[in-house]
Amino acid sequence: MLAGGLSSRMQRPKAWLPFGGQPLLVRVVEALRRAFEHVVVVGAEGQDLPFTGATVLRDGLAARGPLAGIQAALIGAGTPAVFAVSCDAPFLQPALARHMAHLAEGHDAAVPRWQDRLHPLLAVYSTRLLPAVSRLLKEDRLRPVFLLDEGDVRIVEEDEILAADPHGLSFCNMNSPDEYAAAVEAIPVRVTFELFGPPRLLAGGSEVAVDVPRPALLGSALAALAREAPALVGSVLDVHGIPSPAYLVSVNGREFTVDRGRTLADGDRLLLLSASAGG
Amino acid sequence: MIAGNEEGRAALASLFEDRLTRAGGPLGWRSAPAGEVPGGYWGRLLHVDLARRRWEFLPLEEQLLRRTIGGGSLGAALLHRWCPAGADPLGPENPLLLVTSPLLGTPLTTTAKYTVVTKSPLTGFITDSLSSSFFALALKGCGADAVVLTGRASQPTWLELDGSGVRFHDARALWGRPAGEAARTLRDRLGRRVRVAAIGPAGERLVRFATISNDRRHAGRGGVGAVMGSKNLKAVAVHSGPVPGAADPQALLEIAARVRERSLGPATLKYRSLGTTANVALFNRLAALPSYNFRRSTFDGAERLTGETLAAERRVKRLSCAGCTVGCEHVFKSAKTGGAGRLEYETLFALGPLLGVSDPDAVLQSAQLCDLLGLDTISAGGTIAWALEAEEKGLFARAGFAPLQARFGDGEGVARLLTSIAERRGVGDLLAEGSLRAARTVGGGSEHYAMQVKGMELPGYEPRSLQTMAVGLAVGSRGACHNRSGAYEADFSPGVDRLRADETRGRLAAESEDRSSLMDSLVLCKFLRHCFEDVYEQGAEMMRAVTGWDVTPAELRTTAERATSLKKAFNLREGWTPADDTLPERILTESLPSGVAAGVSLTREDLRMMIDAYYEARGWAKDGTITPATRQRLDLAGVLGESS
Ligand code: SF4
Numbered sequence: 001m002l003a004g005g006l007s008s009r010m011q012r013p014k015a016w017l018p019f020g021g022q023p024l025l026v027r028v029v030e031a032l033r034r035a036f037e038h039v040v041v042v043g044a045e046g047q048d049l050p051f052t053g054a055t056v057l058r059d060g061l062a063a064r065g066p067l068a069g070i071q072a073a074l075i076g077a078g079t080p081a082v083f084a085v086s087c088d089a090p091f092l093q094p095a096l097a098r099h100m101a102h103l104a105e106g107h108d109a110a111v112p113r114w115q116d117r118l119h120p121l122l123a124v125y126s127t128r129l130l131p132a133v134s135r136l137l138k139e140d141r142l143r144p145v146f147l148l149d150e151g152d153v154r155i156v157e158e159d160e161i162l163a164a165d166p167h168g169l170s171f172c173n174m175n176s177p178d179e180y181a182a183a184v185e186a187i188p189v190r191v192t193f194e195l196f197g198p199p200r201l202l203a204g205g206s207e208v209a210v211d212v213p214r215p216a217l218l219g220s221a222l223a224a225l226a227r228e229a230p231a232l233v234g235s236v237l238d239v240h241g242i243p244s245p246a247y248l249v250s251v252n253g254r255e256f257t258v259d260r261g262r263t264l265a266d267g268d269r270l271l272l273l274s275a276s277a278g279g
Numbered sequence: 280m281i282a283g284n285e286e287g288r289a290a291l292a293s294l295f296e297d298r299l300t301r302a303g304g305p306l307g308w309r310s311a312p313a314g315e316v317p318g319g320y321w322g323r324l325l326h327v328d329l330a331r332r333r334w335e336f337l338p339l340e341e342q343l344l345r346r347t348i349g350g351g352s353l354g355a356a357l358l359h360r361w362c363p364a365g366a367d368p369l370g371p372e373n374p375l376l377l378v379t380s381p382l383l384g385t386p387l388t389t390t391a392k393y394t395v396v397t398k399s400p401l402t403g404f405i406t407d408s409l410s411s412s413f414f415a416l417a418l419k420g421c422g423a424d425a426v427v428l429t430g431r432a433s434q435p436t437w438l439e440l441d442g443s444g445v446r447f448h449d450a451r452a453l454w455g456r457p458a459g460e461a462a463r464t465l466r467d468r469l470g471r472r473v474r475v476a477a478i479g480p481a482g483e484r485l486v487r488f489a490t491i492s493n494d495r496r497h498a499g500r501g502g503v504g505a506v507m508g509s510k511n512l513k514a515v516a517v518h519s520g521p522v523p524g525a526a527d528p529q530a531l532l533e534i535a536a537r538v539r540e541r542s543l544g545p546a547t548l549k550y551r552s553l554g555t556t557a558n559v560a561l562f563n564r565l566a567a568l569p570s571y572n573f574r575r576s577t578f579d580g581a582e583r584l585t586g587e588t589l590a591a592e593r594r595v596k597r598l599s600c601a602g603c604t605v606g607c608e609h610v611f612k613s614a615k616t617g618g619a620g621r622l623e624y625e626t627l628f629a630l631g632p633l634l635g636v637s638d639p640d641a642v643l644q645s646a647q648l649c650d651l652l653g654l655d656t657i658s659a660g661g662t663i664a665w666a667l668e669a670e671e672k673g674l675f676a677r678a679g680f681a682p683l684q685a686r687f688g689d690g691e692g693v694a695r696l697l698t699s700i701a702e703r704r705g706v707g708d709l710l711a712e713g714s715l716r717a718a719r720t721v722g723g724g725s726e727h728y729a730m731q732v733k734g735m736e737l738p739g740y741e742p743r744s745l746q747t748m749a750v751g752l753a754v755g756s757r758g759a760c761h762n763r764s765g766a767y768e769a770d771f772s773p774g775v776d777r778l779r780a781d782e783t784r785g786r787l788a789a790e791s792e793d794r795s796s797l798m799d800s801l802v803l804c805k806f807l808r809h810c811f812e813d814v815y816e817q818g819a820e821m822m823r824a825v826t827g828w829d830v831t832p833a834e835l836r837t838t839a840e841r842a843t844s845l846k847k848a849f850n851l852r853e854g855w856t857p858a859d860d861t862l863p864e865r866i867l868t869e870s871l872p873s874g875v876a877a878g879v880s881l882t883r884e885d886l887r888m889m890i891d892a893y894y895e896a897r898g899w900a901k902d903g904t905i906t907p908a909t910r911q912r913l914d915l916a917g918v919l920g921e922s923s
Binding site: 247 | 544545546547548549550552553555557558560561564565566586587590624625740761762765767768771772773775776777778805806808809874875
């Protein structure tokens with residue numbers, strides 16, 4: 001999680017931008033936590049960061065931009081590879097992050113190509129690239145995209161992206177107050193599935209939060225659940241998130257429904273339960 | 280009629296041989312039955328008079344069988360015929376009926392159940408308790424569709440049944456021993472093909488919620504074990520034998536294969552993966568998990584008792600009833616004793632949250648005690664919950680009783696009380712009477728929180744947050760029961776607001792009761808219910824293959840409806856009044872304090888309105904009696920053996 005740097009156009013630190021009731025950094029770290037066991041935040045020396053609970057690394061080279069941040073992460077994270085993302089990706093989809101990590105296996109990097117542009121700040125890098133990173137920094141070639149010429153890079157194409165992030169939400173970023181305002185306007189609805197019985201056992205956890213683009217429909221939320229908790233696909237949901245007739249959903253523990261066209265509100269709790277509720 | 284005693288056995292055996300041959304030998308269901316008796320039935324009952332040590336086979340009319348099918352419905356008709364009006368439930372004249380059903384003994388999954396029917400010592404009305412077991416399979420081979428036990432043996436007795444009749448044995452050496460131990464002794468003596476149903480110490484001491492046990496399972500509710508105890512009958516041992524054949528074995532095999540496949544699919548995954556223990560987490564979230572004697576409908580300690588937690592931390596194995604492909608029994612080990620025991624939702628609820636107990640080891644210990652002593656866990660928990668609250672309010676002391684020395688959350692105290700109930704020792708003697716009778720004795724307004732209907736303690740379904748189920752619990756013929764009414768299914772359905780009352784609930788409650796009645800007559804385990812698109816359609820198909828009758832789904836709908844009216848007719852004869860169809864005071868006067876149902880209440884007027892709608896859906900009069908038109912439509916007089 002690359003939190004360092006000032007946004008000149010934004011006029012204020014992005015990490016602190018209020019977003020859906022929390023600082024942007026906290027929101028993105030939460031999304032990363034849903035994808036990975038180990039999350040580190042890379043900030044500039046002395047930079048004031050909101051508390052996320054994640055380890056904070058200081059790159060000491062703030063003025064040199066994200067490449068220095070990637071270097072700090074590759075050295076400090078203690079894993080063979082890192083998924084690097086900047087904190088202005090408020091709608092980062094954990095399923096995409098996981099998918100990319102998977103596709104990066106055996107390569108030096110994996111970078112998505114979305115709408116004909118490569119996105120090196122939503123990419124996976126292996127520690128094998130460390131010497132190259134150091135060299136680029138030394139040569140003052142600071143744009144992360146230069147790193148893509150340095151090894152075996154797996155380009156993740158649009159159809160592969162859509163499988164994990166069907167609306168491309170992860171690529172919505174904000175570089176100006178206008179873009180920020182538009183993003184706040186477009187905040188997807190965040191709903192949380194509570195899993196009971198077999199779904200809980202299959203998913204290995206009791207809650208899964210998902211982002212659903214507006215207008216937020218139960219069907220889209222279930223589709224997001226199928227991506228977020230693939231263990232449910234098969235016996236509980238199909239790949240499109242259509243539940244087996246043996247399951248139903250209760251919205252906030254009150255209303256029971258199987259209507260995929262039902263609209264949802266931000267913060268809704270969706271109980272996924274066996275239709276044989278009771279004896 | 281084939282009358283018999285010890286001397287008549289030889290003559291009878293030869294006659295019986297003939298029938299066995301016709302039934303097709305040891306795998307009887309494979310062959311079509313011959314003669315006038317429909318497939319799946321013997322066409323007779325076995326009457327055993329314990330006082331006179333005599334027995335006889337009596338014919339059962341085909342029309343009675345067709346109109347009731349079997350199980351609880353046939354049992355209701357037989358109880359009406361065999362139980363004199365106003366009989367003392369614990370007196371010799373109250374018959375104890377062990378009833379089979381046509382699907383029992385076929386290769387259809389989950390059909391190995393028998394039904395115990397009698398006038399309940401807990402409610403004074405009919406009770407019908409189902410139990411799955413190898414005992415049920417053996418019973419089907421005893422040459423009769425039902426066994427009617429009457430009279431009282433002069434000394435502790437056990438019965439030995441085989442296809443040719445009955446032997447009476449002295450049970451003094453077994454008296455006082457747990458049912459499982461008695462069963463083991465008898466099987467050691469008679470061989471492994473013998474199956475046993477027996478009572479434990481609670482049944483012997485006439486605890487009004489004592490069970491009859493068989494192969495780890497119990498016919499649990501309504502005090503059937505006390506009725507058996509009142510007859511001085513410790514056990515019934517049955518030699519496994521051939522069962523009647525099916526009319527169309529090929530069709531039956533095909534249906535059985537289909538149902539079996541479905542029984543292994545997503546519709547039963549919940550039962551296979553967690554069993555009904557899965558309800559704890561969900562009900563708590565839905566504020567439908569009664570705790571602290573129904574003062575709350577959520578429980579702070581629920582997480583430790585959820586099926587999900589128990590499975591992760593202490594599940595040992597999964598078992599299934601006889602002849603079941605689902606296997607919903609989950610066995611958990613105690614971290615304290617290392618022992619293991621079965622837990623399902625009702626037991627977890629009644630011995631856990633209802634008593635404020637969150638320690639899984641304590642719940643396991645109480646559950647094992649109930650098994651050993653032969654106590655219905657729901658009524659035991661319900662009665663103790665009432666007692667703990669009465670003690671909190673100082674009512675025991677005021678009524679001159681010694682202090683209870685137990686409180687909510689105190690697992691050890693609960694275990695002590697369970698033992699004292701089964702032994703009828705000290706305050707246990709009072710609690711052995713059930714919560715309603717005990718509350719009447721203690722007084723001081725404690726009836727207000729005796730959480731029972733018609734004397735039967737409520738199961739773990741909070742009526743205020745499941746308001747369709749509220750109707751089902753209020754009108755149930757045997758009292759508050761989640762097995763006879765599956766109305767909670769409606770509460771968990773799209774389009775129903777479970778936290779509010781409305782008139783549609785009467786019809787929904789009646790429909791769910793009918794579906795349950797059908798499954799309890801055929802008999803099929805209700806955990807299969809989501810394996811059928813239409814249980815009437817598929818039930819009719821099964822009945823055609825087994826019996827050879829041209830049964831239609833419409834006929835089964837009428838049969839299911841008839842079952843409820845038959846039970847009602849018995850209760851009416853035994854003094855039922857509209858005041859009996861209600862819910863405990865607490866439910867109708869206090870609102871729920873917590874969870875998603877915080878602030879929700881159910882008024883007396885709303886309950887009345889829904890019950891009126893239920894009576895109307897049943898074709899009953901406004902006062903809950905059965906109208907002459909409904910009596911006629913359902914041919915109650917014919918089925919009950921009354922002249923119309
Ligand atoms: S599903 Fe469970 S209760 Fe039903 S027959 Fe099978 S093991 Fe017994």
